[in-house]
Amino acid sequence: MRSVALSAGTVEYDDSGGGGPVLVFLTGIFVNTTLWRHVVADLAPDHRCVVLEVPLGGHRVPMDPDADLSSPGLARLVAEFLDVLDLRDVTLIGCDWGGAQLVAAHGLGRRLARLVLLPQESFENFPPGLPGRSLYLSSKVPGATFLALQTLRIRGLRRSPINFGLMSKRPIPHDILDGWLRPSLTSPPIRRDLLKYLRTTRAGEYVEAAARLTGFDRPALVLWAPESTMMRPANGARLAAALPQGRLIEVHDSYTLMPEDRPGPVAAHVREFVATT
Template identity: 35%
Template sequence: MAISEVLGEEHVVELAAGPIAYRVCGQGLPVVLVHGGLANADLWREVVPALRDRGAYRLISPDWPMGSHRHPMRPGADVTPPGIVRIIVDFLDELGLDRVVIVANDAGGAISQMLAAAHPERIDRLVLTSCDQHLQFPPRYLKPVRWLAATGLGDAIARSFGRRVVHGPFFWSVARRPLPAGIRASYLSPMLEDRRIRDELVRFFRGTRPRHTLAAARALKDFDRPALVLWGGSDLWFSRRGGRRLARTMPNGRFAVIPGARTFVPEDAPVELAERVAAFLDETAPAASA
């Protein structure tokens, strides 16, 4: 269940909402990685060493409280999408990070859009890989599940979903490469084994609403930092059209496709993702320091 050692030394920081475990690797420009739901820092296990070899970066890989984290939050903690934005800001404050590069995936991309909209001063540059945006929060395939979760059946749905995922099509639909058994366990075991974490996953999921991403999109029209939107060329959950629209939302946004990757771009194309991110950071460095 431990996060991959390649992500660096593990630390736990105590925030008002609760403990956040994270790994740190390298020195230099701070890059904070934001995974989505039913994933954790292990999502970046192959991206981090590839990116570390391409520049001077301080790569920070937290376990955000979206269902695959190992440390439950404090009772009553806000783990809705706006609450997780607050947790990220508190995390940056606790680590003394005034402004960082954000690299995000899946629902973490929606959270990062909300972060950039509400706290643009905290973001140096922004990289969004296949993710929720505009009306897709959650993705259309998961909207019926969210409605059911809102009826009070959330815990039963989460347990059933988690057990079916092990043998079902979910991971195949989000990642073309087969996930190792240990990684599947890393993503699913926390919520299957701990009712508190399962409850936090349900509360996060219930809180996903298009109004959050639509409001972020309106605010991002004024977000003038360099932004790169990278879409999985074989994404089955989020349309390429939505990714292009997201990039156009930001004045300095650009769009590119990573062929063959599905929604979990860090799983399917970790080296190419690292190359694209490093090239983007190198190219935009003068503007970022202006």
């Protein structure tokens, strides 16, 4: 892991290096860079793969106490990260957290050449599904999120519908999930960062963002999971229609965390998309 200082604090990231097309992957709630390990392993030989650990509970370095960690604030953090690393002609790829949409929608995508959206928050679907709503509601009660997180210490409960059961169709390896959850389970400043996001992101954020996506005039690929009830099957086609150069590809046999469930097809579709646009 590498690190870089931004105006909101220090963030960590992985960088495969190399001189190929630049792919920047974003993480989501309770997830770190290892979500993309299989996809990056496939694409890194002929692409530069940069995975940003967005401070959403799976990150290990707390942000500054006064950092703006609302969804728009995090979108600005992503844009600043691209600036500081001087990444150009970027293909921005997001899953679970809808930040890639927000970068495009809020005019922060001057460094982007393309956009790839995997199953994620969109339109009216925030907070998304049973796990998202449960976490969002717990953030409104002091101490409730900490108590809810304690159930995740028990490996047998992690696959319940209120936790990761609706996130991935296949069980996530224990060592990977342990790494995702350890920061929020053990660090009060990391939980503080997560709660900032949950408490400051508005319910209508993605409805407004979708209306602004018409201004993103570069190629966009929506890889959606029609079996993911959490991220609403119909929203993939809606996102593709909202983007002037959007195209939709449905990836079956997957839930929200498509890089875990179907990393091979994800890598193949991203490679073809970058090569032909």
